[in-house]
Amino acid sequence: xxxxxxxxxxxxxxxxxxxxxxxAAVVNIEKVLLNQGFEVxxxxxxxxxxxxxxxxxxxxxxxxxxxxxxLKDAPGRYMKKYLPNELEIIRKVKHERVIEVLSxxxxxxxxxxxxxxxxxxxxxxxxELFGPETEKGARRTxxxxxxxxxxxxxxxxxxxxxxCENILLDQNNHVKLSDFSFxxxxxxxxxCSTFCGTLEYIAPEVLRQDDYDPRVADIxxxxxxxxxxxxxxxxxxxESIPKLMKEQKEGVTFPDxxxxxxxxKELMKSMLTIDVEERTNICNIRNxxxxx
Numbered sequence: 550x551x552x553x554x555x556x557x558x559x560x561x562x563x564x565x566x567x568x569x570x571x572x573a574a575v576v577n578i579e580k581v582l583l584n585q586g587f588e589v590x591x592x593x594x595x596x597x598x599x600x601x602x603x604x605x606x607x608x609x610x611x612x613x614x615x616x617x618x619x620l621k622d623a624p625g626r627y628m629k630k631y632l633p634n635e636l637e638i639i640r641k642v643k644h645e646r647v648i649e650v651l652s653x654x655x656x657x658x659x660x661x662x663x664x665x666x667x668x669x670x671x672x673x674x675x676x677e678l679f680g681p682e683t684e685k686g687a688r689r690t691x692x693x694x695x696x697x698x699x700x701x702x703x704x705x706x707x708x709x710x711x712x713c714e715n716i717l718l719d720q721n722n723h724v725k726l727s728d729f730s731f732x733x734x735x736x737x738x739x740x741c742s743t744f745c746g747t748l749e750y751i752a753p754e755v756l757r758q759d760d761y762d763p764r765v766a767d768i769x770x771x772x773x774x775x776x777x778x779x780x781x782x783x784x785x786x787x788e789s790i791p792k793l794m795k796e797q798k799e800g801v802t803f804p805d806x807x808x809x810x811x812x813x814k815e816l817m818k819s820m821l822t823i824d825v826e827e828r829t830n831i832c833n834i835r836n837x838x839x840x841x
Contacts, residue, residue, distance in 0.1 A: 772820025
């Protein structure tokens with residue numbers, strides 16, 4: 550009995566030290582940010598090696614979101630490749646449809662990316678809450694998405710993870726593009742071979758692991774976004790990559806229950822074309838009959 554009690558006592562003591570260490574780390578994070586004028590609130594999102602916290606900027610007198618990346622927990626490939634790209638790009642891009650980064654702080658084995666907060670959440674959450682958009686409502690939002698993607702491409706940047714969850718909405722429901730973890734600089738004609746992005750939005754050439762033009766792949770992704778906005782669900786099955794590739798090859802279809810105009814159907818088909826040579830471009834999308 551005594552031996553059992555002793556073992557229990559040691560376990561409790563170990564747990565207590567861990568709790569103290571975690572609490573100290575939280576306090577330390579809050580002190581670092583408070584010294585910069587940022588008050589830290591509750592956690593609103595969490596990943597394998599990062600989390601996002603709510604907050605307030607005393608300096609800017611506005612709500613903020615704070616992405617905290619643990620340099621200890623992040624994998625080597627992310628640290629060497631993706632994180633430097635992300636930090637370079639967020640410092641470079643300046644556009645009203647891009648989430649504004651207020652500060653980047655590196656301290657105590659963490660990087661803190663302090664951003665404006667898009668108070669109306671993301672596009673997918675809005676669709677899940679209110680259902681599909683009307684064509685008029687979708688056109689307004691999609692024009693803003695197209696505007697910011699065109700800005701990125703003109704700046705020589707491919708986003709490579711365009712999805713409804715990364716389309717944030719401000720207090721007036723205007724678009725704020727976010728999350729540049731997979732974004733990369735690319736010149737005209739540059740090709741990628743990296744398999745990255747979110748499965749239901751990934752272009753066929755990325756799935757095939759061909760050398761691909763990442764900006765052309767971005768066009769496919771915004772085609773998927775438009776489809777989800779208007780139909781309320783993804784255009785292709787994502788249970789498995791082979792099934793997804795098969796459905797992409799067969800082409801996009803539209804439920805009979807969706808009373809969509811022929812103009813918007815043709816536009817989505819032109820974006821969701823498996824042949825990269827036949828896939829439409831931003832100029833043609835902007836000048837399409839539906840967008841007018």
